[in-house]
Amino acid sequence: MSVPATVSERPATRRRGAELERAIFDSVFDQIxxxxxxRLTMEGVAAAARTGKATLYRRWPDxxxxxxxxxxxxxxxxxxVPPQGGLRADFLALLRCLRSALESSYGATFQALKAEPGAGAGLVHAAIGERVFAPYREMALRALARGVERGEVRPEAVTAMVAxxxxxxxxxxxxLEDPVISDDFLEEVVDTVILPMIRR
Structure with missing residues (x-):
């Protein structure tokens, strides 16, 4: 009579595509x-995700x-973030997205990476810059350009510095002040800083 395999002895679950990717990424954050x-290793991530090490190396070199x-x-x-139909709504939607990035459910992981000198902090800064801040600037510039077309924004206000x-x-x-960013604060930024600065 065969003895059932323990959890650690069971073969890796066969998953593919988005399901496997999600399991791998969750394991990355858990391990960090x-x-x-x-101390994070490709081997440790593979084991936590219950997949093979070769699966990781086929897609990621390190x-x-x-x-x-x-x-x-x-x-x-x-x-x-799609256009909201008006300048104020556009900026509020973009700032809410930015807040969501700062308050991501993986905030503890981001803090752990940033706390380590060298490569860990650099990876966070690069990823946030590419995924969040660069697109924010581009979308803000587009919102400003649409405002110019509607006669709401001074043309000379369409700059990266303003965005x-x-x-x-x-x-x-x-x-530096409060990690809880309220809707009231976002509205104050838009209504008392951004809009007065860019309007005709």
Whole structure:
């Protein structure tokens, strides 16, 4: 009579596509939270995700590439925010997306990575810059351009510096003052800072 296999002895679950990717990324965040960046390994992630190490290496050459992809997948992107039909609504929607990125459910993982010197912090900064801040700037510039067409915005206000004002205020508040960003605060940023600065 055969003895049932224990959990650790059972073969890896056969998953593919998005389901497998999600399991791998979840394992990355879990391992970083428990072990930190330096002790995270491809082997450990594969074991936690119950998949083969070769599966990871077929797609990611090393743990840095894997972590960057996991961060990109976890972060909401302003590039996915559709136009809201008005300048105020556009900026509020973009700032809410930015807030969601800062308050991501993987915030503890981001903090763990940023706390380690060197590569860990660099990966977070690169991923957030590419996935969140660069798209925010592009979408904000488009919102400003639409405002110019409607006669709401001064043409000379369509600049990267103006587009960066909202993120700069959120980052300062989040990291230096209060990590809880309220809707009232976002509305105040838009109504008392951004709109007066760009209107004719």
């Amino acid at each position: 939270s428990k072990l930190g960046y330096a 743990k840095n590439a894997l972590i960057v992809d996991a961060l990109r997948a976890a972060l909401p992107s302003p590039a996915e 960066n004002v909202g993120p700069a205020m959120l980052i300062q508040t989040y990291f």
